[in-house]
Amino acid sequence: MAQRADAILPKMPASRLREDVILLKKILEANHPSLYWYTPKDSMDQYFRYTINSITDSLNEVAFKNKVAWLVSKIRCGHTTVRFSKAYGKIAPLFRYPLFPLALKAWNDSLVVLGSIWPRDTVFKRGTIITSINGRSNRQVLDSxxxxxxxxxxxxxxxxxLVSGNFPAWYKTIFGTDSVYTITYIDTAGRERSTLVKAFIPQKDSIGTKKPSTDKRDEQISGRPTRKMRLMNKRVMVIDTASxxxxxxxxxxxxxxxxxFFKRSFKTIGQQRLQHLVIDLRENGGGTVSNSVDLTQYLAAKPFKLGDSVVAISRKFRYGRYIHPAWPYWLVMNLAATKEKDGLIHFGHYEQHYFKPRKRFHFDxxxxxxxxxxxxxxxxxxxATLKGQKNITVVGEETGGGYYGNSAMHIPTIRLPYSGLQVSLPMYRLVIDSSHPKGHGIVPDLEVKPSSGAIRKGIDPKIEDIRALIQRKSR
Structure with a gap:
């Protein structure tokens, strides 16, 4: 029988939690630019009513967060997400264990082992195909x-x-924990088998209490990243002169x-007269728009703008005492945006300004x-800006970011007063290009999906396919 890992967390009264959800509805209705972009108002109202009515008893923070996350996901906005309270963040390490012991890669209906936390695991080696966990099929697990x-x-x-990045944590948050798990898998002979695997609980003496050193030399010895390593983890360029x-x-x-970094990189590329450039954005969740624009300018063949429309429904920040930080965003929206005849607040610079391709160090x-x-x-x-350009080939899988547009730009945080849950609140709705299909991410020109064989061999099929394309062009 599964035991909730959060069972010892304190519970909060149902009446106060319902008040938090009612307040969240009011804040989103007053400020969110795309609350009904994908889900009609009557459906969103129904989801709110269902969530409020489902809170019939006291709940701890994990259980309440799951309810709010389920509700917020119905908006279908990737920038509107739910995080635990700051108070929970301080005590979260106390509830980390026991933990599901396998790291798994997910796609379609597949779950494949990336690694086992048990060092002497002879069954669940990298690349092993999982078919069910505790009697639930892969699809049932992922859908849940x-x-x-x-x-x-x-x-x-x-x-x-996202689930592949930390499957044990996601599994634990949704399903709780067991002392052992029944896992069905495909063995090396291609037969389906089942076995029991213990949950992971570290030994007490394996958790060190030594205070971190401030000596930079110790960073290299202890394995903590140096400043150079941290920079390389965000951006790096390697040159293969042979190709x-x-x-x-x-x-x-x-x-x-x-x-x-971009300037030095493209200068080097030009000096060495390189013919091909591979830019890996698979881990890139976004960030500062101006940096994205800067890189695009080294590649774009013609002037481009960020979007056909960048609009907010309000800049008054209603219920501002629950939105943090409200004041800086209020100031920028009142100085840089204008209210147009349609009654919406337009970020005119991003709608009208065309960014020109760089002449110096431009890569063709x-x-x-x-x-x-x-x-x-x-x-x-x-x-989305570069796709379709003659010298651009998009390789991989569908993006998480919308091809048609998204809601972002300014993203303060709602803090619900009783539970402390934090909900990100995008203030602008961006339509990148109204001619793009709405509803999905960017579909690549060359689709390359994961495979258990590639995971088992430790190869990167997307980069391998690109190398093959470059070799064919060179011949």
Whole structure:
């Protein structure tokens, strides 16, 4: 019998939790620009009523967060998400264990082992195919988890990637914990088998209490990342002179001193007269729009703008005492945006300004943009701008970020007064291009999906396919 890992958390009275949901509805109705973009008002009202009426007894924070996350996911906005309270964040490590012991990669109806927390596990090696957990099929497991995840429209590949990033935590949050799990899998002979696997609980003496050192030399010895390593984790470029190709990996458009990095990189590419450029955006969840624009300017063949429309329904920040930070965003929206005849608040600069391609260090060779479910927000905006350009090939899987548009730009946080839950609140609705299909992410020109064989061998099929394309062009 499963035991909730959060069972010892304090519970909050139902009446106060219902008040939090009622207040959330009022705040979203007053401020969210796309509350009814995908889900009609009568349906959203019904989801709110159902959530409020379902709170009939006291709940702890994990159980309440699941209810609010389920509700918010119905908006189908990837930038409107639910996080635990700040207070829970301080005590969360106390509830980390016991933990589901396998890291799993999810796509379609597949669950494949990436690794086992048990070092001597001889059954669940990398690449092993899972067919069920505790009697639930893969599809049942994923569908149960997916209903608590927000995404742009129906771009469910984002949910696959998010769950793959930390399957044990997602499984525990939704299903609770067991002391053992019954897992059905395909063995090396191709036969379906079942076995029991213990939940992971670390030994007490394996958790160190040593205070962290401030000596930079100790960072290298202890394995903690240095400043250089942290920068490389956000952006790095490697050159393969044999194939005349630069491989650039950008995991975020925030931080990382990106603009100087882009300038140095494209200068080097030009000096070495490289013919091919691969930009890996699979881990890039977005960030600062100006950095995304800067990279696009080195690649775009013609002037471009960010969107056909960038609008908010209000800049008054109603219920502002529950929105943090409200004042800086209020100031920017009142200085940089104007109310138009349609009654909406327009961010005119992004609607009207065309960014010109850079003349210096501009790259005109073959470009391969590698994307996946985690390619989101400013990263998907960049791909949407460049897709269809003659020298651009988009490779990988559907993005998590919407091709038609998204709700973002300014994203303060709602803090519900009693539970402390935090809900992100995008203030602008961006239509990137009204001619794009609405409802999904960007579909690649060359689709390359995961496979158990590639995971087992430790190869990257997307990069391998790009290398093959480059070799054919070179011949």
């Amino acid at each position: 988890i997916f209903q608590f995840i927000s995404t742009d429209g129906y771009a469910d590949n984002y949910k696959n990637q 005349s190709t630069a491989f650039m990996r950008i995991t975020s458009f925030s931080g990382g001193r990106l603009k100087p 060779g073959d470009v391969y943009l590698v994307q996946g479910g985690l390619t989101f927000s400013a990263a998907s905006m960049m791909v």
